[in-house]
Amino acid sequence: MRARDNPFRTERILQMRYRLQNVTWAELLTRCEALRYRAALVGLHGSGKTTLLEDLEPRLRERGFDTHFIRLSEEERAFEPGFLKTLCAGLTANDILLFDGAEQLNPLAWRWFQWRTRHAGGLIITTHRTGRLPTLWECRTSPDLLAGIAADLLEVKSETLHERVNVLFRKHHGNLRDALREWYDLASDKTIKLR
Amino acid sequence: MSELKIDISQVRTAFQPGEELMGTASWKLDQPPRAVELRLFWFTRGKGTEDAGMVETVRFDRPASQEMRPFRFKLPDAPYSFSGTLISLIWALELVAEPSKAVARVEIVVAPDGQEVRLDSVPESETGKIAMSWGTR
Numbered sequence: 001m002r003a004r005d006n007p008f009r010t011e012r013i014l015q016m017r018y019r020l021q022n023v024t025w026a027e028l029l030t031r032c033e034a035l036r037y038r039a040a041l042v043g044l045h046g047s048g049k050t051t052l053l054e055d056l057e058p059r060l061r062e063r064g065f066d067t068h069f070i071r072l073s074e075e076e077r078a079f080e081p082g083f084l085k086t087l088c089a090g091l092t093a094n095d096i097l098l099f100d101g102a103e104q105l106n107p108l109a110w111r112w113f114q115w116r117t118r119h120a121g122g123l124i125i126t127t128h129r130t131g132r133l134p135t136l137w138e139c140r141t142s143p144d145l146l147a148g149i150a151a152d153l154l155e156v157k158s159e160t161l162h163e164r165v166n167v168l169f170r171k172h173h174g175n176l177r178d179a180l181r182e183w184y185d186l187a188s189d190k191t192i193k194l195r
Numbered sequence: 196m197s198e199l200k201i202d203i204s205q206v207r208t209a210f211q212p213g214e215e216l217m218g219t220a221s222w223k224l225d226q227p228p229r230a231v232e233l234r235l236f237w238f239t240r241g242k243g244t245e246d247a248g249m250v251e252t253v254r255f256d257r258p259a260s261q262e263m264r265p266f267r268f269k270l271p272d273a274p275y276s277f278s279g280t281l282i283s284l285i286w287a288l289e290l291v292a293e294p295s296k297a298v299a300r301v302e303i304v305v306a307p308d309g310q311e312v313r314l315d316s317v318p319e320s321e322t323g324k325i326a327m328s329w330g331t332r
Contacts, residue, residue, distance in 0.1 A: 003241030004283035011240055184242050188280040
C-alpha cells in the first residue's frame, strides 16, 4: 500500500480528536473554572493528553481568553534562553498558558516556571503523573477506545476489529499512539490482513 | 457561497519535471475577496513527521467576486512524485481566497514519464541475489 493511501498515516491520526468519556465539554470547562484555570491533564504516553489540550484551546478562546501553547518533550527538555522572559513579559489575567509536557521540568524548574507565570489567568498542563497541579482530567485508554479510533480510520464497524485491537492494546500497554503506528505497518504490508 | 476551481490545460494531471503547467483559476464568491493566491507546492504523507515545500505562488491582484484568471508555472526538476510504504511525496496546486479561507486543491504528478515513482520493497529472494552478485565480483 502506498503511504498516501494508508488509513493510519499521520495526517489522518492527527485529524482524530479527543473523545471525552463520561463527561461533557461544558462540565469539563466548569470544573476548569472551579480550579481557577490552573489544572493538569494527566495520563500515560499515548493516552491523548496533547490532543485534549489542543481541543481545550478553542473552547477557552470562546470564553474570551487569549491562549498560548507551549511544549517541551523528551527531545526538547528545556526552554530556549530568553523564551520565558518574552513569554511572561505581558501576561495578564486574560491569558491562559497551555503547557504540554510539564513533566520535563525538574521540581525546581517547575517552581520557577509557576512563579514566573503567576500573573497569567490560567495554566493548564499535561503531565504523566498527578501532583503538579490539581487534576482536571485523567486521560485513560481502553481497547474499546482504540477500536473506535481504528474503526473510524478504516471506515468499518469497531466490532470487526477486536482481535487485532486486543493484541495491539496489550502489546503497547495502552499507548494508543504506538498501537496506531504499528497498525500503519500492518496496513502497509500487503500480505497481512488489515483487521 | 464560495466556489473555487483550478482547471489545468488539456485536463492533465501528470507532468515531466521542468515542464510548463498552464491553466485557469476561477472563483465565485459572495463578496470580492481581499486576495486570491494560487500555490504550487509539494507535501509528504505517511508514517512520520510531515514535510512540505512551497515552490511558487501567484497572487491575483484586485480580484472581483467572480472571475477567471490564467496562470502558468514552470515545474522544477525535483523532487519527483513518489510513493513507498513509509512516505509519499505529492505535488499539488492550491487556490486560496482571503479572508474566507475557501480553498480548492488539485493534486498532480511530477516525475519522469509522468509516472509516480514507486518505491516498492524488493523481495527477499532478489536482495539475496543482489548480495550474491556483489559478493562474486
